[in-house]
Amino acid sequence: MIHLPATLESDLDWSRADEEGPFFLDFGWDTTPLHPFNEGHFNAYRLAVEEWNKWKKEGTVFLGRVNGDFSKQFNPSQELEERYREFLLDENLAPTSMNYTLFCANIFSEYLQRLASFCSDEAIPSLIVFLEGLSAENVLFFCKRRFEHIHLHFTHYSLxxxxxxxxxxxxxxxxxxxxxxxxxxxxxxxxxxxxxxxxxxxxxxxxxxxxxxxxxxxxxxxxxxxxxxxxxxxxxxxxxxxxxxxxxxxxxxxxxxxxxxxxx
Known part of the structure; x- marks a missing residue:
């Protein structure tokens, strides 16, 4: 797998992009929490996807990697908390740990699928998933309700x-x-x-x-x-x-x- 730096600070100068993939667009989300409502950040990531299109256009491109705990993808914020309260009201759900993770899974999948929409038609936008085993919660989080247009690559345990x-x-x-x-x-x-x-x-x-x-x-x-x-x-x-x-x-x-x- 070829890692291509695509953080907010990256210059997108990818001398290795001519090599054979698959490619991983490293937005830095492993170490820096995602800010899902910052349009400036999203546009920077979108530019990275569009730059990859110029180099390759086709094949597998990984846009992230996660485990089952989507709640750790984001830093707590007032806007995130307000949207969570709206989510609970809309879905008539109680404020539980599982429901917060479900909410975060929704936010993350919507963000990722929006980003994937800028990939070329020939590309296979993908997500690396680390799981230790089968659970109903993970099946719910990763089902096609959220990831219908993202290819999930399970590295340890497949759901x-x-x-x-x-x-x-x-x-x-x-x-x-x-x-x-x-x-x-x-x-x-x-x-x-x-x-x-x-x-x-x-x-x-x-x-x-x-x-x-x-x-x-x-x-x-x-x-x-x-x-x-x-x-x-x-x-x-x-x-x-x-x-x-x-x-x-x-x-x-x-x-x-x-x-x-x-x-x-």
Missing amino acids: PLFQKESIGVSLSCDNTFDPSIYNALFSSLKELGLSFKCVPEELLNEHWDGIDHLIVDPGTLSETGRRMLYGFEAAGGEIVSTGERLGFSKELLLEEFLKKKKPV
Whole structure:
């Protein structure tokens, strides 16, 4: 990987840009917290992206690297605090550590995708992700709800978000997501050695190709999600409910599904 200095102080004189990539545009966010609402800073980073376009235009370009704690990407500020309060009100959420990290994940992903929009059409804007293992919280933070147009490069542990699997897990909306339900579900699936793919509820119809069984939490299923399940069923899929039955003709309870999948 070729590191290209792209901090606010960098002159963008990249003598190594003629080498083979992939390239990492180092904005310095590892050591200097990002100021997400400073347009002057954003424009400086945008110029770095546009300069990279002049050199390469195509291939993988990494725009950052993170772990699961997005709250450490930013320094506390009055504007950040005000926007967090607005986020809690809009989503009807309590002020918890997880919800603050979720808020920061939203801010960071919006910033990164805005920056990625200045990459050439041939480029693959990417993000390096360091994770130690599977958790429902990280699945929520890194799902396509936030990173649909950014390629995530997992360096240690890959989350079940992009693989083609026959078992799908519908992720409920941010304001109804219960990590305890999903952590228990993931553990049950892993115990049986079952691979699966997690898809945000609102994106199900875009990503259910290849999925035969779709696991849903009936307690948090929205009306939009229910309508999508009818489409999934019509396409030949089977719904698996983690709670009570939902009334579909092709439906199993989770216990029934796991029993069928258990090795004899």
